[in-house]
Amino acid sequence: MNLTHLEKLESESIHIIREVASEFENPVMLYSIGKDSAVMLHLALKAFAPSKLPFKLLHVDTTWKFREMIKFRDDIASEYNLDLLVHINEEGVKNNIGPISHGSKLHTDVMKTQALKQALDKYKFDAAFGGARRDEEKSRAKERVFSFRDQQHHWDPKNQRPELWNLYNTKIAKGENVRVFPLSNWTEIDVWQYIYQEKINIVPLYFAKERPVIKRDDLLLMVDDKRLDVKDHEKIENRMVRFRTLGCYPLTGAIESKAKSVEEIIIELLESKNSEREGRAIDKDQIGSMEKKKQEGYF
Amino acid sequence: MDLEKFFQHQNNKKQVKILTCGSVDDGKSTLLGRLLYDSQNVFVDQIDQAKIESEKYGTQGKDIDLALLIDGLQAEREQGITIDVAYRFFETSKCKFIVADTPGHEQYTRNMATGASNSDVAIILIDAQKGVLEQTKRHSFIVNLLGIQHVVVAINKMDLVNYDENIFHKIVTEYKELIKNFHFISTNYIPLSALKGDNVFSTFENTKWYTGPSLIETLENIQIEEEDFNNSFSMPVQWVNRSSSDFRGYAGTISSGKISKGDVITTPSSNSQTSIKNIYGPNGELDEAFTNQAVTLTLQDELDISRGDIILTQDNKKILKVDQFAAHLVWMDQDSMLPERNYIFRFNNTFINGQITDLVHSININSYEEIATKKLNLNDIAYCKIALNKMHSIAPYKNNHQLGSFVIIDPYNNKTIGAGMIDHALRRSTNISWHEMSINKNTRSKLNGQQPCVIWFTGLSGSGKSTIANILEQKLHTMNKRTYLLDGDNVRHGLNKDLGFTDTDRVENIRRVAEVSKLMVDAGLITLVSFISPFRSERKMAKDLLQEGEFFEVFVSTSLEECEKRDPKGLYKKARSGELKNFTGIDSTYEIPENADLVLDTKTNNAEELADQIINFLESKKII
Incomplete structure (x- = not known):
């Protein structure tokens, strides 16, 4: 075998x-x-x-x-x-x-x-x-x-x-x-396939949900607490978003998504065109x- | 999309591990970039970044330089070369590919061997403009040596030779001749252009004369030799699982064959046997398990088994417990390999000290000639005999990659310095056993009223070692202590008169003296050894032969300038004039001790005072 x-x-x-x-x-x-x-x-x-x-x-x-x-x-x-x-x-x-x-x-x-x-x-x-x-x-x-x-x-x-x-x-x-x-x-x-197959528990932030977000420097940031210091010109919106990677919340951009389960995430992933670390501000500081x-x- | 079906399909994809080898400008990174790009395994933002970098470092004008998707480290990106092994991943509808990308420069042969050790298939790139190069020979040799059985020869840059059929066939003929003695199961030849993508994913009309499959089709259809299940079961024990007093499991990854509940098992050296009670795989209890599976086995009866042991079925005759064997080596370090030097050998589930006792021959990987040699340098390949300080169960590499492979580690700096593939076991040592005498070291030292030990003087020629050792021996003698002084020059007149002054001979010189001093300690003597002993490694070897508290390293720290000024035997003068070769401090290295037990300064004290310092030291250690 x-x-x-x-x-x-x-x-x-x-x-x-x-x-x-x-x-x-x-x-x-x-x-x-x-x-x-x-x-x-x-x-x-x-x-x-x-x-x-x-x-x-x-x-x-x-x-x-x-x-x-x-x-x-x-x-x-x-x-x-x-x-x-x-x-x-x-x-x-x-x-x-x-x-x-x-x-x-x-x-x-x-x-x-x-x-x-x-x-x-x-x-x-x-x-x-x-x-x-x-x-x-x-x-x-x-x-x-x-x-x-x-x-x-x-x-x-x-x-x-x-x-x-x-x-x-x-x-x-x-x-x-x-x-x-x-x-x-x-x-x-x-x-993802392994998480699906083994039914491994993951943080719910990976799944799409209406979350309060603002747009800052091309990243969609979730307003997780008051420290985000939302400026007057930044509008807090409730959007269907999820996270592809998790880090410090002011450095981790959300993506707009409807994927609410591991299955839907995998489908989204297969259709997606942006790689995983894209949502992270720290990688692009310099080449x-x-x-x-x-x-x-x-x- | 039906996900269950989709995952079924995903799961049915074959895993194929590929090694890519080519020389600097064969376009290897471009080919890999092409494979990733055309299989749509590159994301938009990665392409965007490659575009930005193409403008900065690229070689393709305004076009995106696909090689930049691949070359990972900043330094090499700026130099436009790949300097290390990198792993890449892409998939097609049939296969999941894991690619080991290795550089083609001469000095990085070690990286190729590294990549080859974990690959099923090798892609050998040949630049159609240049044909078969020395590097092609070298790569093919290593691929064969590491036991890869499937080779795809990608003849690249066909666009630059106008897709000339004759050039392709000439290279094929030449390559076939090259590998006639190798053991490849399949060899495929494909004319392609990585830059243009011709014949990479689909066949291309400019090469109508070529009717074979594209590179990807070829890779997808290779029948990778799956484990031969007639091969008997073996599993190196990695970890013993004792979760409670009534659970004792042996965890490990199966290295060959298949195991079922109830099978009778044993270990190579044991006469006892028992049977398998339960097999636990990653998902719980199993009825049977196969090669490469990580499992935990429980047994009906307890056997004395721990990490380092091998569990096997009794029909397994290829695995032998020995302490000597013959093997092929790839040397991977700047420091040369010297026979008889002490190294750590890392096997599947254990680390054992040992020595390379015979360097049978090295192999010129450009001409495949066997050459007599005394030491191995970086990237050398050789056939050797190896002796371990302890018995271990091994199998020939061709039968069992897991139990037939090892890496060599430098005990000094812990670097990985070599890799080896076992050819066969040598059983000659099993008949000689150490005689336990009834009068031993303890009884002798009691009679002598002293604690035997070795006082090992090291330092440059002319540093004053022998002078101090001589005075020390006189002092010990007047104290009624039994001593013996082994002096470098004197021993070289007799026991070691067959040895010269090359690094290889210096290692052997010290090995013999260390063994003699060990016998003298066994005889109950305080043994003074006065040898330049320039290498840390050999001084450590001598120390390791003895027990804790029996070896004291004394560094006579006279500087080179001072020794050269004194030059009692006129040797420095001869060395400087070139009359004397391999002289320590001049054209042969002296490695200063890092943790000497005693450092003697001949500038501030005379020999008499320094000998007294040693006496005080020995008293403090309760030797005298």
Whole structure:
């Protein structure tokens, strides 16, 4: 019997997740609450069933996530009895760093990149799972499944370890760490198909609903709380929208959509002509910007 | 749209993993961009961005440069080259393709081997204007070495040779000759133009003389060798699942064959056997499971099994537990491979230290000649014999890619420095076992009233190692301690007189001395070793041979200028004049110790005082 495409991907990911649990002393799963994290968590639960996950989950909270994301995160943690750590860059909070006042670049750097480094240093994690896929962005396409980071958490794209077969090099020195991407070979459509097939719970923000939005810099932004600071000329409208990716709400553009179920999302996706990261303001700051962020330690 | 049907169809799509190989200007990125673009796997905003970048970096004038959809990293985009392995995804109505895109430069052979290790099919690009190049030979060799069985030869840029049929046939003939000794199951040849899209998705009328399928049709129709189910079952144990006292499962990915509930299983070294109680797949209990599936097995009776073990059925005769084997190697690091140096070998489910004991020959991948050699450099390919410090279950690569492959890791910096494919097991060592003597190290050291150890002096020639070691030995002797001094020059007159001063010989020189010093410690002696021992790796190897607290590294830190000024034997002068080759510090490296137990400064103290420092040190460590 031959395995189907999804079954092959599923087994490959489970193998990667088990390998980390076997070889690292203190791994953690970065849980971003998005659909890819949901799939990654689902695979991890399968990898170790009937045992509990042999590692903790970590959410780096920028304090600007959609409220529904935070609620979903806490619901999932209690439903599956997960050890969930939440880390916030308190230094950033003290200085009132935010995406509106300081721009996406500084906000992402302080509240996400720096916060992640703080958390990894604080808990001394030696391996961190991430839900990134190689089809998301051109520079991701070149990243290894086990991606080595030096003591400053930097990624050196020219100095990556060759990765042959499924023989991952898990050896690191003290203070160094590895980012592990079990979904490397999945595409966006694979992820949705798997969510559909496995009936995986995802944040309702992915589904279309009437939501209060404003138009700002070509992005449709949802008015999730008062901090969005709606200007007089910006009109709040209720529109049928959904989100293709989830991040900080003032940086994540909604798309107009009628897709209210996973099935409808898949149909929409197949007919759509815009790629997934399009809704994110941070990628287009400058050409090659994702690569720069990653070299600095962004996930 | 009927979604159930749609997903059924999606699920029935074959997964095909492709490796693309070509040289710098064969138009590989353009072909990949074409495949993505024509299969409509590129989104509008990605095309828009490629258009913006085409104006900045593009090579196609006002047209969109399809290669820019592909080349990922900024640096390489500016240079117009691909520098690493990148993975691409596209699908057609029949297949889901995962493409490993690898560069064609000579210095990046390692990336090609990396891409090839996870591919089913190789597309070999040949520029119709240039024909079969050395790189074509090299790529084909690696593809064959890594066991890829299906090759598609894409003869590109046909538009630039006026779609000339003769040029196409000449290249086909030449390529057939090239691969006559390889083990490809299928080889297809397609004339195409990636730039124009001719014969990529549909056949093209400018090549009417070509009646075969387009590139995509060819890829869709290749019958990828599915796992041979007559192959016996094996599964490396990856993780032991103990969820409660009554659940003990063995998790792993099946590496060959098929397993059913009730099948009798064993492990390669064990005489006991039991049967499969339950199989848990990703979706719960299964009656049977197959190659590449990640499962958890429970057994009727408990066997002593942990990570590193292999579960197999008894009919599995190809898997042997040994500590020596022969293999093909691809060397992937700037630092050369030296025989007898200590490396970490990463197998499917375990890491074991070991050495490459014999370098049988290296292979010139341009002429396919076998060449005698003493070391391997970056991108070299060779046939070797390897000895592990521990027994491990292996299978020949051709029978089992999972159990027949390994990567090599540098124990110093943890880099992945090589990859290997096992040819066959060597069973010669299994008959020799270490004799346990009734008088041992402990009884001898009790009688001697001392703690045996090695004091390992390292430093440049003329740094003062032997002088200090000599005074130290005299001092220990007057204290009634039993000692022996192994001196570099003296040992080279006897035990090591067959060795010269190349890096390879230096490694062997130190290996022998380390082994001798280990025997001397076993004999209960305080052993002084005075050798330049320039490489960290060998000093670590010597240390690893001994137990904790038995090895002390003493770095005699005289500077090169100072040694050269002293030049007691006139050697530096000879080395500088070129009369003496491979002299440490001049044309051979000295790697300064990073964590020496003791660093001696010959500028501030004389030899007598330094020897006293060592005495104090040994007292503090309760050796004397």
